[in-house]
Amino acid sequence: MTENHRLNVGDTAPEFTLPDAEGKEVSLADYRGRKVIVYFYPAASTPGCTKEACDFRDNLAELNGSGIDVIGISPDKPAKLAKFRDNEKLTFPLLSDPDREVLLAWGAYGEKTMYGKKITGVIRSTFLVDEQGRIALAQYNIRATGHVAKLRRDLAV
Numbered sequence: 609m610t611e612n613h614r615l616n617v618g619d620t621a622p623e624f625t626l627p628d629a630e631g632k633e634v635s636l637a638d639y640r641g642r643k644v645i646v647y648f649y650p651a652a653s654t655p656g657c658t659k660e661a662c663d664f665r666d667n668l669a670e671l672n673g674s675g676i677d678v679i680g681i682s683p684d685k686p687a688k689l690a691k692f693r694d695n696e697k698l699t700f701p702l703l704s705d706p707d708r709e710v711l712l713a714w715g716a717y718g719e720k721t722m723y724g725k726k727i728t729g730v731i732r733s734t735f736l737v738d739e740q741g742r743i744a745l746a747q748y749n750i751r752a753t754g755h756v757a758k759l760r761r762d763l764a765v
Contacts, residue, residue, distance in 0.1 A: 617746060624681075626704055626705055634679070639679075642675060643674075651683075653691070660755060663752075668699060674765045679701050680700065680703070681711070681716075684706075689704055714735065
């Protein structure tokens with residue numbers, strides 16, 4: 609896999625239904641009529657992913673107040689997501705994509721450079737999906753630290 613399919617502003621967001629930390633199915637369609645940030649991260653309970661998730665948690669009231677929900681997706685199994693959620697007191701859905709089908713559909717899995725080496729893995733990515741299910745913002749290869757603050761500036765939240 610050398611070239612990743614990337615989503616662009618205006619594209620229809622790929623539909624998904626994935627289990628959350630409790631094993632309950634959550635679909636993108638559940639958010640139709642609202643804006644939702646869908647962000648992809650490599651692994652629960654790792655330093656960068658914890659920082660990013662806690663930043664979303666700490667800014668959730670402002671995002672929700674602006675009509676924006678948040679969903680995090682990783683390849684982790686629901687049990688690991690539940691532990692991560694509980695340890696970090698996360699208050700937004702974390703979804704499990706162990707088969708990486710949704711990650712691939714959104715262009716958030718593929719070849720990336722890490723510490724100067726090319727590897728295949730989760731590409732830290734963030735999307736804003738509008739009320740009609742279209743991509744309003746697509747950001748790939750983002751940095752965990754400071755990302756939510758930049759996102760709030762970009763979205764004027």
